Amino acid sequence: MLTDTIVEDPRWEEAGLETLAERAARAALTALELSPDGYEIAVLGCDDSRIADLNAEFRGKPAPTNVLSWPAEDLAPDDEGATPEPAPEGDPEDPHALGDLAIAFDTCLREAEAGGLAFDAHVTHLVLHGVLHLLGYDHVRDGDARLMERLEADILLKLGIDDPYARGDTIPEETG
Template identity: 60%
Template sequence: MTIEITIEDDRWAASDLSALAERAVEEVLRHVGLDPDDCEVSLMGCDDARIAALNAEFREKPKPTNVLSWPAQDLSPDEPGAIPQRPEPDFTGEIALGDIAISFDTCLREAEDAKKPFDDHVTHLIVHGLLHLLGYDHIRDPDATLMERVEVEILGKMGVDDPYMVE
C-alpha cells in the first residue's frame, strides 16, 4: 500500500496523520476486497484556508469543509444504492485511487462540537474520503444509505463509534 502524505499544517503532527491514514486505508481496502499492496492514494493534511481554496476551485463552494476527494477513476454506479465498480489497475498492476485533502481546523471544530475524540473523527473522514475515491457517494438517498452503512461497518471493526448515531 502506498500512501503519499503531504502535511501543509504542522498541527497534524500531534495526531500522527500517517498512522491514522495507514490504518484507515488498509481497513477500507480490505473491507471492499482490494489488496492494499496494490493500491495507492495521496492524502494532504491542510488548514481551512487551503481547503476553502480547493473547495472554491473544484466545487465552486468558497468555504472550508472537512474533507475533499478527487477519484482517479469514476467508479460510481448507475443504479442508486448499487455497489460501485471495482477500480482497474494501470499497466504496472497498481491501482491509483486518487487524492484526499483534510482540514485540521474543521476536523477539530467538528470533533469538539460532537464531543468525539479528534483521532476518531479524522479516521472517519479518511474512511469517508477513501470511499468517495472508490465510487461511493451520498447525493442520492439510496447511495447515502449504502455509504453510511459501509462507513459504520468499517469504523466498527476499528473500534470507532458510529459517527451517525446521535446521543
C-alpha cells in the same frame, strides 16, 4: 504504503495523520476485498485556508470543509443504491492510483469538539469517507447514502470506533 501523506500544516504531524490515514485507507480496501498493497492514495493534511481555496477552485464553494476527494476515475454506479464497480487491480510493484484527498485540521478539530468526539476517531472517519468517495461511493441520492453509511459504520466498528450514525450524525457535511 498505501497512502502518501503530504503535511502542509504541522499540527497534522502531531496528530499522526500519516498513521490515521493509512489505517483508515487499509480498512476501507480490506473491507471491500481489495489488496491495499496494490493501490495508492495521496493525502494532503492542510488548514482551513488551503481547503477553502481548493473547495473554491474545484467545487465553486469558497469556504472551508472537512475533507475533499478527487477520484482518479469514476467508479460510481448508474443505479441508485448499487455497489460501485471495483477499482482496477494494481500490484505492489505498480500500484493503481485511486486519487487524492485533502483534509483540514481546523474544521476537523471544530467538528470533533462540537460533537464530543475523539479527534483521531473523527479524522479516521473522514479519511475513510474520502477513500470511499475515491472508490465510487457517494451520498447525493438516498439509496447511495444508505449504502455508504452502512459501509462506513461497519468499517469503523471493526476499527473500534463507534458508529457515528447511531449517535445521530449525518454523512460528513460537504465532501467532494
